[in-house]
Amino acid sequence: MRHRKVIRQALILLGGCGLLALVGPRFAAAVPAPGTFALVVSDNPDNLNPYLHSLLASQQVYGFVFDSLYRVDERGRWEPALAAGEHVSADGLTWTYTLRPGVRWSDGEPLTSADVKYTWQLATDTGVHISYATGFDRIASVATPTPATVVFHLKAPYAPFREQVAGAPIVPRHLFAGLSADEINRSPFNRRPVGTGPFAVSEFVADDHVTLRANPYYWGPRPKLRQIVVRIVPDQNTQVNLLRAGDLSVLQGVPPARLDEVRRFPGITLQRYLTSTYALVQLDEYQFLRDVRVRQALDFATPKAPIIKDVMRGQAAPAVSDMVPDGPWADRGLAPRPYDPERARGLLRAAGFVRGADGSFTKDGARLEVPLWTVSTRLYFVQAMQIIAQAWRAAGVATDTHAVSSAALFGQNGPQWNGRDAALIFSWSQGVFPENRINWSSAYIPADANGAGENAERYRNPEMDALLDQADAAVDPARRLEIYRRIQALEQRDVPVIFLFWYVNTDAVAANVHGYVATTFGTTPPETWSTR
């Protein structure tokens, strides 16, 4: 009896606390001080040298610090940054840039063509732990006839040069000259970099925050902000709480599950945009999947619309190729195959399959079995996998489902290397640029889990290989666009993978933020952001 009384008292106490929490006083959310822009990243930036990092969080920080010769604006257009002009020779082998006059590093030293040349030397230094150097390996030599002129001589015409090299961050030679590769790997520069961008790192507290102050030597318009504070908080719920408490100016990529709630936060506006990451079903071509009709049938048998609507809650857009629909390379004339199980069955029959008593198709005594695999850590992939499995079974394809760790999915003992047909669901960050050689070229079929290349689906088509070669060499933009249209048509016809959807991101922006606009291609320049 007495115990009941105590339990009752404890429950009343708990209930009282709960009630107080619900109806107790609310204090208005503050915002970061004027002149301060606060954002949050999930990981501790591992390395702020643009050529040595491995994490997106590092890129989110050093993006404020460095400039490239050319840059992409928020509408996807190229504009000169450190370069004042560009000239490409008719044979596509020589790219000449004139540097913008008067540019200084954030330590006050002048930028010269020697810095641009050194960036190439750093990126191709095999002693340094370089991770990002695509395109630099196509350069035969770099000449610096004047301090304001830099000339790249290429080994062969290379159309993606502007995206890969002219769009790459330039690093200061004077801080690296004389350092050994090992010293560069451990340099203090990796935490306190010096760049020509609008902001410079003034403080880096590991796992806590990075503070960037306006660079007094910045060549462009004087930044409107005094400082940018990048907080490092791994928990997404805490990130939402920070936004709600008024500690953030922007929360980039609101978790879809919290979107409805965030929409109701006072003083917060949402910006929705397409990302350049797509979700796919990779079809590993070992047995029956080598037949294009089987792959086309699976594409017809995959219901993409319910996945976008019900699983992704509308935070996704239909995909038809690997070119982001907002971008200049997408062929908007292509449409995804509709969900049509009858056409799928027709294609399978045309490929010589017959439907057995259990409803599954067989050919020469072998059943058409395509097991589905995905990563267990992404709930939406697991849900999408169940929808696809159900639809494939209805279409007559025997399938079972496996949700495993990423290491197990892509590792040597995983489904990609057992010599049997399999379908893997995952995502790929393609970026807004069209280069996709490592995905579709037969030269990039990896021999094992550690092998070179991303064409693990083992897709082979000499026509595609030839087009990829031509695309790399097509310096003329119109010609290049035409080739990438043909590549997309082949992707659509051959179905090396089933394109499921493009991810949509939503940024939550505080009321006092001005000038911040996020798109598929990035944001408005940070020097134009302000908080009042």
Next chain:
Amino acid sequence: MTRYVLQRAAQAVALLALVSLVGYAIMNLAPGGPLAVYMHNPQVTPERIAILRHQLGFDRPWYARYVVWAGALLRGQWGDSYYTGRPVLAMIGERLPATLALMLSAFGLAIALAIPLGTFAATHKYSWGDTALSFGSFFAWAMPTFWFGLMLQLLFAVRWRLLPVAGMHEVGNASLPDLARHLVLPALVLGLGSIASWSRYLRSSLLDVLSQDYVRTARAKGLPEARVRRRHMLRNALIPIATLIGLDLHALVGGAVITESIFGWPGMGRLFLEALNNRDYPVQMAGLMMSAALLVAGNLMADLAYVALDPRIRYQ
């Protein structure tokens, strides 16, 4: 006694060597690896991954790398992180103050509250206070840390704006009062579990002691009740608690992953979790070895504490 300690120390060295070998082997034989982070990045070419593999020595078998790593460790070199390129010791050193501040606060809070609460519950067996404490302990014990942490954030930081949501300091303010404000919620969340379990252990331990002859004798010879509790009951009842505290000692440096993640606390737990996710072997091994060493040391210290708490215990 000295001989006993030396014997235990020798055992500990052998044990740590075994832990390092098994840990290194498991880590290296697990699928994935430090370069997996680059594998699905279109901007990192397969050729570049091959160069990185050679630079980091992954073209050699794991046991050959283990020998190099263990040799360097014996010379006091903990290696460099694969990702930051920085010495592992420097990375640990910059997180140690934050970890110690949080863990010592939680530890202090737990000891300061668990002992009086456990004593009260035992000496007021089946009273309303004991029942309430039991209820509270089980409630605290059953609550998931992440949920409790987020609820506290919502109430104290978002709704009432009394305390900060996350972090260790306001930017540009490294004062002690600011640190204390930031410590309140994570230390409370972290300490609560220990308060709940330690007070329960102490209660049951004290209940055992209460019925002992020497307690009755102490009371019979007219000692004040406070002295009976402090000298005769509590001291004997603390032995199991000393074991628990000894076994928890490694967490002082190892950090607390969930609490640190929720409160954005820049501690060791997050460092080691990131190292695990990235397969940053040198940092991973440092975390493993530090935890193992402190676990062994904590165990030894608990054994030695028994002697101080109970003079009847002797080690040969």
